[in-house]
Amino acid sequence: MAWNSASRAESGVFPPGDMITAVATAWGEAAIAVVRLTGGGSVALADAFFRGARPLSLEPARRMALGYIMDGGAVVDQVLAVRFEYGASYTGEESAEIQCHGGVYAARRCLELFRSRGARLALPGEFTKRAFLSGRIDLAQAEAVLGVVRARSDAELASSGRSLQGELSSGLKGLSESLTALRAEIEARIDFPEDVGDAEYASYARVVSVISEKTASLLGRCRVGLTLANGTRVAIAGRPNVGKSSLLNAMLESDRAIVTDIPGTTRDTLDAALIHRGMSMTLVDTAGMRDVASAGAGMIESMGVERSRAAIEGADFCVLVVDASSPLEHEDFEAARAASARPTVLAMNKRDLGIALSDADAKKLGYFMAVVETSAPSGRGVNGLKDALFEAALGSASPYDGMMATERMVSALESAANCMEEAARALDEYRGADIAGSLLSEAAELIASLLGEDASEELLDAIFGTFCIGK
Ligand SMILES: Nc1nc2c(ncn2[C@@H]2O[C@H](COP(=O)(O)OP(=O)(O)O)[C@@H](O)[C@H]2O)c(=O)[nH]1
Ligand SMILES: [Mg+2]
Helix, strand or coil: CEECHHHHHHHCCCCCCCCEEEECCCCCCCCEEEEEEECCCHHHHHHCCEEECCCHHHCCCCCCEEEEEEECCEEEEEEEEEEECCCCCCCCCCEEEEEEECCCHHHHHHHHHHHHCCCEECCECHHHHHHHHCCCCCHHHHHHHHHHHHCCCHHHHHHHHHHHCCHHHHHHHHHHHHHHHHHHHHHHHHCCHHHCCHHHHHHHHHHHHHHHHHHHHHHHHHHHHHHHHHCEEEEEECCCCCCHHHHHHHHHCCCCCCCCCCCCCCCCCEEEEEEECCEEEEEEECCCCCCHHHHCCCHHHHHHHHHHHHHHHCCCEEEEEEECCCCCCHHHHHHHHHHCCCCEEEEEECHHHCCCCCHHHHHHHCCCCEEEECEHHHCECHHHHHHHHHHHHHCCCCHHHCCCCCHHHHHHHHHHHHHHHHHHHHHHCCCCHHHHHHHHHHHHHHHHHHHCCCEEHHHHHHHHCCCCECC
16 A cells, blocks of 8 residues: 555544554663653543643643553552644654653553553554654655664764755755656657757756756765765785784774784684774774685684685775785785775785885785775874775765665665666757656656655565664
8 A cells, every 4th residue: 555645644644543652762771761652542541540730631732741650549650741732743643751760660561551541562663654654754754763763973863863854855855846847848848849959958958967966966965874874894804914903903992803923813703893983884803814725724714714705795895904014925915816805995014114015016916995004003004094994985975964865765866866867868869858758757756755755565664664662
């Protein structure tokens, strides 16, 4: 079944009495726990258990009232309760929220009382889904809610905040309106092909290129938001003893990995999280590429080498570490070959011990996005290495330009951009306004889908199913 704003409004969204409830705060010991209740009849239901100076239904909306949750004659907890009116709540429905004392038990009892009188336990993301279905927020904003919940840095929070406040939505709406207007103009002329001359084609093409540019800029900002949300995975590769684990520790500013001068110390991969300039990275220390056959390595070590390869393949980027103070060895080339599976930054480590490697040597190893000189124990060059990785992931974009977006949004925007490009080509080649018109209409539909217009139940379930219960 498909939803759109018209059918939502006509159907009144939900049958009265479809009330859902959940504990909205994390389970565990805490100062307070919030129980949420939404749907027609929520306030009357809360009133069945709330005892304050007056019933909650007689309290002004959105004002906290002190009272008790009662189970028959017994006090469950002293609470603060608040009611929200239809059209002025998170979900858009009549709602109530109860703040119990923290810990799990009081909130759970309150939840059970609500369930005993007809509210059912909310599904993951169901409150936000209702906010979407009641037309309070669009799909781009709903997905941004999840971004806010999961944010790990200021930049991520800011990018989610921008999408939540509707910056992405209004960009998308603008694109969709321009596309629809242009398509209408083109289609109005299709029945009179003799009226569509060079001048018309050229003017349509100009409009398409303006819309394309706006799409590209929005897409760029969404890619930044997506990269921020996903974080980036960086494998640290190189032959044994070049200082991979030391570099990882220096980047983290903590002794996470074991460092020794015995080659082959790191035998398994190790993941560590780092946030640099608002972007979260997962650094993966690897065992080091060793020529397993000739080095007479044991079985554990050769498994480590296999895992290193897998770690590189599972990463977005690679740091190839070499010992800058000694000539390249066979195993450096081995490691460089493995690293070349991903865009790579070269770290010329042990710079403090002198420099034995030339630019020509570096070139022999392959192509690198950047070359950085480091000496891990002193931390020299380590910030430059982080910057190089940051730029590899985000290019010249500022993380503070990002707008929270999901994989689905970015790929739909990419497809829309492709449609526009093809439409522009069709117009350039005078291949017929009808082709351009239908490509533009496809682009408009893709963009509208991001706002959730005519979204299928399956898509909504897939999106909201990733939320937590109570959100
Ligand atoms: N002088 C110097 N020693 C380093 C540097 N980086 C690592 N080392 C030393 O090199 C040895 C091997 O380092 P480690 O990080 O375990 O290398 P891995 O096998 O590549 O992980 C240790 O003794 C480190 O202290 C560096 O930049 N300068
Ligand atoms: Mg190591």
